[in-house]
Amino acid sequence: MNFVKRAGMSLGARRSKTTALLAIFLVICTLLLGGFLLQAAAGRQEADAQRTIGVDVTVRKKGLTPALTDRLGALDMVHRYNAELAVQAATKDFAPLTSKVPEPGGAAAGKKDKGALAVNGVRDSGMLLPFSYGSTKITAGRGITPDDEGRDVAVIEQRLAAKNRLEVGDTVQVESTDGKHTSAVKVVGIFQDPAQDPTMWVAPHELPGNTLYVPAGIAKKLTTGTATVREAVLKIGSPDQARQLHADVEHLLGRGGFEFRVNDKSYRDQVRPIQRVGTFAGLIVWVIALAGALILGLIVMLQIRERRAELGVLLSMGENKWKLIGQHAVEVAAVTLPAVALAALAGSLTGQSAGDAFLGRQNDTPVSAARAPDTGIAPPTVRVEAADVGKVAGIALGISLVSTVIPGIGILRLHPRSILTDTE
Secondary structure, three states, X not given: OOHHHHHXXXXXXXXXXXXXXXXXXXXXXXXXXXXXXXXXXXXXXXXXXXXXXXXEEEEEEOOOOHHHHHHHHOOOOOOEEEEEEEEEEEEOOOOOOOOOOOOOOOOOOOOOOOOXXXXXXXXXXXXXXXXXXOOOEEEEEOOOXXXXXXXXXXXXXXXXXXXXXXXXXXXXXEEEOOOOOEEEEEEEEEEEOOOOOOOOOOOHHHOHHHEEEEEHHHHHHHOOOOOOXXXXXXXXXXXXXXXXXXXXXXXXXXXXXXXXXXXXXXXXHHHHHHHHHHHHHHHHHHHHHHHHHHHHHHHHHHHHHHOHHHHHHHHHOOOOHHHHHHHHHHHHHHXXXXXXXXXXXXXXXHHHHHHHHHHHHHHHOOOOOOOOOOOOOOOOOOOOOHHHHHHHHHHHHHHHHHHHHHHHHHHHHOXXXXXXXXXX
């Protein structure tokens, strides 16, 4: 009789043991699939976290120009950057805030300050630490984005907006301190700076309420001298890229003469836990694979001992020993495939909840509100894909092969007469 057909008949005749073997394989396949799904979900969430959080590298250099910062931002590993160009400007058709404390020396009332506004030309206001860490918040409208390059827009502080009854959509005019250049900018956002007004007299441009954020092009127009960038902030994916970035920055700016500071605290707080979950998931796969092979090997070994009489009869009838091993392999493999299918079904039903339990808690890690950035990490997405099911099926079939072939080597040493006359 064909040993494959004989394997099917054996599984049908031994239904209880077949069901037990199916249950064991189902547990193994479910744990394997869970490990792969968790590993894949951790990888996707880590990639998303690297894009949204990343590592901020601040570059400062005397004489750093907007053109140089654009070249730094064009480096391969930089996926987001910001440059800050700070200038003073005067108001044209609206009134700046003034200190509530009288100016020492009795300055003449009504004296106009030609540099009452602190104008910050930026490329991406969301990368500024006060905005990214949430201490400064947009209360209406939006911030400055890279798409605003070449546009005449501005984001103003809410105290300045309240004094002049300005709202999102209004237009104001600002001019350079020498009066040679005037720019009409549309208010696209209003922000709230938590800093309080100083208790002593300060110049108007030092009041937090007189701060404007505009695209770098507007700040260049308002500059009376050489336009120099205060600092450039480059966002990269991970701390491991910082060394290569330093070499690239050094190639552009020259050896030495610049400050290179890496801020990876947010990355460590948010991304490293996700990486640990991914490593743990990979370890689960290996442990389950080894443990499954060991457990099934012991089960098959016990089955061989229980079925010695059956093996002796088959051998006495001239059956090939390798076909007996093949019969056991087919029996175990026949249980493997439905176990993989049931594991895939279980993974699709419960995988997301397991991913939330392991990865969702990373977003709930308590961090000081003053230092916790608005990361916006996407929740973990756990989905059963054909590649994961294929890997589970491959490992499960490998386990079934190993767990039958190794114990089955003992069959090669069996002799029909010794089996049939053995009373044990």
